[in-house]
Amino acid sequence: MTHHDLTQLDNPLWYALNGAQQTFSIGFSFTKRYRPGILPFAAYDHLRPDNITELNGLLKKDEAFFLVGELPPLPSHFKLIRELPCAQMILDLPLTRVQDTAAVTALTAADRDTMFELIHRVQPGYYERDTHLLGNYFGIWQDEKLVAIAGERMRLKGMVEISAVCTDPAYAGRGYAQQLIVHICKSNLEKGNMLFLHVLTSNERAIRLYEHLGFRKRREISFWKLVNTGD
Numbered sequence: 001m002t003h004h005d006l007t008q009l010d011n012p013l014w015y016a017l018n019g020a021q022q023t024f025s026i027g028f029s030f031t032k033r034y035r036p037g038i039l040p041f042a043a044y045d046h047l048r049p050d051n052i053t054e055l056n057g058l059l060k061k062d063e064a065f066f067l068v069g070e071l072p073p074l075p076s077h078f079k080l081i082r083e084l085p086c087a088q089m090i091l092d093l094p095l096t097r098v099q100d101t102a103a104v105t106a107l108t109a110a111d112r113d114t115m116f117e118l119i120h121r122v123q124p125g126y127y128e129r130d131t132h133l134l135g136n137y138f139g140i141w142q143d144e145k146l147v148a149i150a151g152e153r154m155r156l157k158g159m160v161e162i163s164a165v166c167t168d169p170a171y172a173g174r175g176y177a178q179q180l181i182v183h184i185c186k187s188n189l190e191k192g193n194m195l196f197l198h199v200l201t202s203n204e205r206a207i208r209l210y211e212h213l214g215f216r217k218r219r220e221i222s223f224w225k226l227v228n229t230g231d
Contacts, residue, residue, distance in 0.1 A: 004052075004157075004158050004159055006035035007035075008157070009028070009090075010069060010219075011045075011046050011069050011070075012069075012156060013069075013154065014032065014044065016154040017033070017034065017184055018032065019156060019157055020136065020156060021155050022152070024038050024133070026058060026195065027054070027058055028047040028057070030048045030054055031045075031052065031054040031058065033044070033065070036042050037128055037129065037222070039126075039128060040128065041108060041130055041207035042065050046070055050073075052072045052073070052074065052075065054104075055078075055228075056075075056228075059228040060133060061229070063228050063231065064230065065226055065227075066224060066226070067224045068223050068224070069221055071222070072170045077228060078227075078228060080224060080226055081225040081227055083222050083223075083224055083227050084222060084225065085198075085201045085220060086201060086220065086223055087207055088196065088217070089199065089207075089210050089216060089217050090194065091185060091194065091197045091215050092119060093214065095182060095185050096212060096214050097182075098213075099179075101174055101179060102179065104138050104139075104180060104183045105138065105214060107132065107137040107139050107149070111132075112129060112130075112132060114145075114146050115146065118166065118168060120146075122168070122169070123164070124165050126163075126164075131164070132151065135151055135152025135160065137150070138183055139180070140176045140179070140180065143222070145166065145167075145168075147168040147170070147171040147176065148166070148168065149165075149180070150162060150165040151163060158192065159195075159196060160188050160193045160196075161195075161196050162181060162185075162195055162196070162197070163197065163198075165180065181210075196218070197210065197215065201220060219223055
C-alpha cells in the first residue's frame with residue numbers, strides 16, 4: 001500500500017510547486033507561484049515566513065493572488081481582500097458507486113475556451129484559460145454544449161486534487177458532478193494516487209455530497225485572496 005505524506009497537505013501549494021508541478025512554477029528559494037495564465041496562486045515556505053517579501057519580484061502591481069494555509073505577517077502593500085475558509089477533504093476508501101447517467105468525455109486543448117466559459121460563469125476567480133494544463137479534465141456534453149466539468153488541479157507526490165467541479169445550473173440535479181468525480185477518482189486510484197479536494201465550509205450541500213462519495217474532512221484550511229497594491 002502506497003504511503004502518502006499527508007503533512008504536505010498543510011501547505012499543498014508549496015509542495016506542488018516544488019515537486020510534481022515545478023514545470024509550471026516560477027519563483028525563488030522560499031516563495032513560488034504558478035506561471036501567469038495557469039493559476040493565480042502563490043506559496044511560501046511556512047518555516048520561513050519572513051521571506052514572503054520575495055513575492056514582490058513575482059507579482060505585478062494590482063495583481064490579485066491567493067495564498068493557502070497559514071497567513072504570514074504581510075508587507076503593507078499586500079492587501080487582504082477576503083478569507084475563504086475551506087474544508088480540506090481526502091478520499092477514504094471504498095469509493096461509492098454511482099449510476100452512469102451520461103457519457104464522460106476527456107477534454108482537450110481544443111475545449112480550452114469552452115471549459116473556461118463554463119467554469120468562469122459558475123465559479124469565477126479560481127480558474128484561468130490554461131489551468132487545464134495542470135491535469136486531466138473531464139466533461140459531460142448535452143444538447144451540443146458542455147454542461148458539467150471536473151478536473152485535476154494541484155498535484156503533489158502521490159496525491160491529486162479534484163477541482164473545478166461545476167455544472168450548468170440548467171442541468172443541475174442529474175448526478176453529473178458525482179459521475180465526474182468518481183471517474184477521476186477511479187483513474188487515479190488505479191495509479192496509486194490519493195485524492196483530496198477543497199470546498200468552502202459554508203457549502204454544506206457540497207460537503208454532504210463529497211462525504212456520500214467517500215471523502216472525509218481532514219482539516220479546515222483557508223484560501224486568502226490578496227492584492228499587490230504596489231504602494
